[in-house]
Amino acid sequence: MSQETKEDLFPTIGAMADKADQLPENEPQNLGPSTDEDRPLQEVESLCMKCGEQGTTRMMLTSIPYFREVIVMSFRCEHCGTSNNEIQSAGAIRPEGTLYTARILARSDLDRQIVRSASASILIPEFQLTLPSSSRGQLTTVEGLVRDIVADLNMDQPLRRIQDEDSYTKIQSLIDKLKEVLGDDVDDDELSKLGDNAPVFGKASEKNLPMPAFTITIDDPAGNSWIEFIGSISDPKWNMRSYSRTLEQNVALGLVAAPDESASVFQGTAKLSLDDDDSEDIGGGAEGKNEEIYVFPGTCSSCGHPLDTMMKKVNIPYFKDVLIMSTNCDRCGYRDNEVKSGGAISDQGKRITLKVEDKEDLSRDILKSETGGLTIPEIDLVLTHGTLGGRFTTLEGILNQVFEELSDKIFSGDSVSNTPEASEERQKFEKFLGALKEVKSAERPFTLIIDDPLANSYVQNLYAPDPDPAMVIELYDRTWEQNEELGLNDMKVEGYESDEADTSTKDTKVDLEPDPGGEKKVDE
Numbered sequence: 293m294s295q296e297t298k299e300d301l302f303p304t305i306g307a308m309a310d311k312a313d314q315l316p317e318n319e320p321q322n323l324g325p326s327t328d329e330d331r332p333l334q335e336v337e338s339l340c341m342k343c344g345e346q347g348t349t350r351m352m353l354t355s356i357p358y359f360r361e362v363i364v365m366s367f368r369c370e371h372c373g374t375s376n377n378e379i380q381s382a383g384a385i386r387p388e389g390t391l392y393t394a395r396i397l398a399r400s401d402l403d404r405q406i407v408r409s410a411s412a413s414i415l416i417p418e419f420q421l422t423l424p425s426s427s428r429g430q431l432t433t434v435e436g437l438v439r440d441i442v443a444d445l446n447m448d449q450p451l452r453r454i455q456d457e458d459s460y461t462k463i464q465s466l467i468d469k470l471k472e473v474l475g476d477d478v479d480d481d482e483l484s485k486l487g488d489n490a491p492v493f494g495k496a497s498e499k500n501l502p503m504p505a506f507t508i509t510i511d512d513p514a515g516n517s518w519i520e521f522i523g524s525i526s527d528p529k530w531n532m533r534s535y536s537r538t539l540e541q542n543v544a545l546g547l548v549a550a551p552d553e554s555a556s557v558f559q560g561t562a563k564l565s566l567d568d569d570d571s572e573d574i575g576g577g578a579e580g581k582n583e584e585i586y587v588f589p590g591t592c593s594s595c596g597h598p599l600d601t602m603m604k605k606v607n608i609p610y611f612k613d614v615l616i617m618s619t620n621c622d623r624c625g626y627r628d629n630e631v632k633s634g635g636a637i638s639d640q641g642k643r644i645t646l647k648v649e650d651k652e653d654l655s656r657d658i659l660k661s662e663t664g665g666l667t668i669p670e671i672d673l674v675l676t677h678g679t680l681g682g683r684f685t686t687l688e689g690i691l692n693q694v695f696e697e698l699s700d701k702i703f704s705g706d707s708v709s710n711t712p713e714a715s716e717e718r719q720k721f722e723k724f725l726g727a728l729k730e731v732k733s734a735e736r737p738f739t740l741i742i743d744d745p746l747a748n749s750y751v752q753n754l755y756a757p758d759p760d761p762a763m764v765i766e767l768y769d770r771t772w773e774q775n776e777e778l779g780l781n782d783m784k785v786e787g788y789e790s791d792e793a794d795t796s797t798k799d800t801k802v803d804l805e806p807d808p809g810g811e812k813k814v815d816e
Contacts, residue, residue, distance in 0.1 A: 333352050334351045335348055337349075340374055342369065342372055343369060343372040347368055348367070348368055350367075351365050356518065361381075362407065365378050385514050385547070387515075388534040389512060389537050390511075392509065392518065392519040393533075393699075394519045394530050394531075396434060396473075396508060398503075399501070399503055402438075404520040404521075404522070405431070405432075405433055405518075405520040406508075406517075407518040408430040409512055411513055412510050412512035412514075412516075412517040413512075416506055416509075417507055418507060423441070435474065438473055442471065449467075475501045513544070526729045526730050528699070528725030528728075529725075531696065531699065585603070587600045587603075589601075592619075594626040595623050595626070599620070599622070603618075608750060612635045613634035614632065614659060615634050629683075630662075630681055631659060632662075633746070638747035641774070643744075644741070644764075645740070645766070646739070646751055647762045647763070648687070648762075653687060656751060657685075657751075658687050658750070659682075659684045659750040661682050661744055661746065662682040663677050664742050665677045665679070665742070667741040667743070668739065668741070671728055671731055680697070691731065691732035694732075699725060751763060
C-alpha cells in the first residue's frame with residue numbers, strides 16, 4: 293500500500309476533527325450511500341448484548357502520530373444506555389514486542405494518551421498493581437485508565453465488606469491511593485492551605501495539588517500498544533524498549549503452533565552437566581569447543597527454589613575468549629547474566645576511546661567487564677569500576693540499560709518528593725536524562741571512554757584487522773593503588789612452594805616438657 297493510499301484511508305486524528313467540524317449541525321444521523329465518503333465516521337446498526345435491541349456502532353479509521361494506523365470503534369444503545377469503546381490495530385503484528393515506561397510525576401502527565409491492545413499487560417509497581425491482557429483494546433489517557441481501575445475495584449466492595457473484610461480493607465487502601473492521584477476528593481481545609489496555588493476545578497490534570505508519583509509500564513508482545521511522549525522521544529520521563537518474543541508469547545498470539553509435548557522432550561538443547569568426573573575437563577572445554585553449555589545446579593537468590601546456571605565459552609574475534617553465565621528462575625522470573633574473562637590477567641590496563649558520530653556506531657559489540665569504568669564527557673556521565681557488572685551487549689544496549697537503571701533509582705519510590713529543593717534536583721536530573729536519551733539514539737555526537745585496569749573490556753572494530761579511525765586504544769601501567777584494589781599486590785604465582793616450606797618450618801615447635809608417660813613429643 294502506497295503512502296498516499298494510507299493517508300487517504302487513515303487520516304490523522306486532527307484531520308478527522310477538522311472534517312467533523314465542517315459537517316452541518318442538522319445532518320441526519322443515518323448514513324446514506326452518498327454521504328459515506330464525506331463523513332469521518334462510519335455507522336452501522338449492531339445488536340446490544342444487554343437488552344437485545346439495536347444499537348449503533350461507530351467506526352473511525354485514523355492514524356496516531358508517531359505510532360501507527362488504528363481502527364477506533366464505539367458502541368451505544370439508546371434503549372438501555374449501554375456504551376463501550378475499543379481500538380484495534382490496522383497494521384501487521386510487529387516482529388518484536390515492545391515495553392513502554394512512563395514516569396507520572398505531575399498532574400500534566402495524566403493527560404498522556406495510552407493505546408492498549410488486547411495482548412498488552414499494564415504494571416504499576418508503586419501500587420503493586422498488575423492489569424493482565426484483556427479481551428479488547430482501549431484508547432484512553434493515564435487519568436482515564438486510573439478512573440477505570442477505581443471503578444472496577446469499587447464495583448464489588450459492598451459485597452466484599454460482608455464476605456471478606458480483610459480483602460475489602462486491602463482493596464479500599466489501594467482505592468484511596470488511586471483517588472489521591474485523581475485529586476477528586478479535596479476538602480476546604482486543604483484548599484485553604486494552598487492559597488494562591490489552589491486548584492482550578494475541572495480535570496485532575498489541571499489541578500495544582502500534589503500527587504503521589506508512580507510508574508506505568510505497558511508490556512505488549514504484539515508491539516501494538518503505545519504511551520504518548522511529550523515533545524519528542526527525548527522525553528526523559530518516557531522510554532520504549534523492544535525485545536524478542538518467546539515461544540510461549542508467539543503461541544499466545546497465534547503466530548506459531550503449540551509444540552508437541554511428547555516430542556519436545558527429545559528436541560531440547562543438549563546440555564552437559566558437571567559431576568566429579570567432569571570437573572577436570574572444565575578448562576579443556578573452555579579452551580576448545582564453543583558449542584558446549586555447562587550447567588551448574590544452584591538456588592535462586594530471590595525465591596530460594598532450585599535453578600540451573602548456564603555457562604558457555606564465546607570467542608570474540610580479535611580479542612579473547614570470555615565466559616558468559618546466565619541464570620533464569622522459572623518460579624519467580626529472576627534473571628541475571630554475567631561475563632567473565634577467560635584469559636590470564638593482563639600486565640597493563642587498557643583505555644578505549646570511541647568517537648560516536650552516527651547510529652551505525654550504536655550497533656558495535658561491547659564487552660564491559662566488571663572492572664571496567666564507562667565515561668561520556670559530553671553529558672558528564674561517569675560509571676565507576678564495577679557498575680552494572682560484566683556485560684556483553686551492543687553500545688545501544690548498554691546505554692539503554694544505564695538509562696533504565698538511573699531513571700528507576702531517581703523516579704521511583706520514596707526518592708520522589710514535592711519539596712522545592714527536590715523538585716529543582718529532579719528538573720536537573722530530567723535534563724540530564726534528556727541528554728542521555730539524545731546520546732543513546734545518536735542524535736548528537738559523543739565520546740565513549742572505557743577504562744579497564746585489567747584490559748578485559750572490548751569495543752568492536754568495524755575495520756578489523758585494520759585500525760579503526762574512530763577508536764583509540766591505549767595501554768598503560770597500573771598504579772600501586774589500582775593493583776591494591778584489585779588484590780594483585782599480595783598475589784604470588786611463582787616461587788610460592790618455597791614460601792610454604794619456610795612457613796611450615798617456622799610453625800613447627802618442640803615441646804621439651806615430659807608427658808605423663810615420660811616421653812618427649814614434638815607438636816606441629
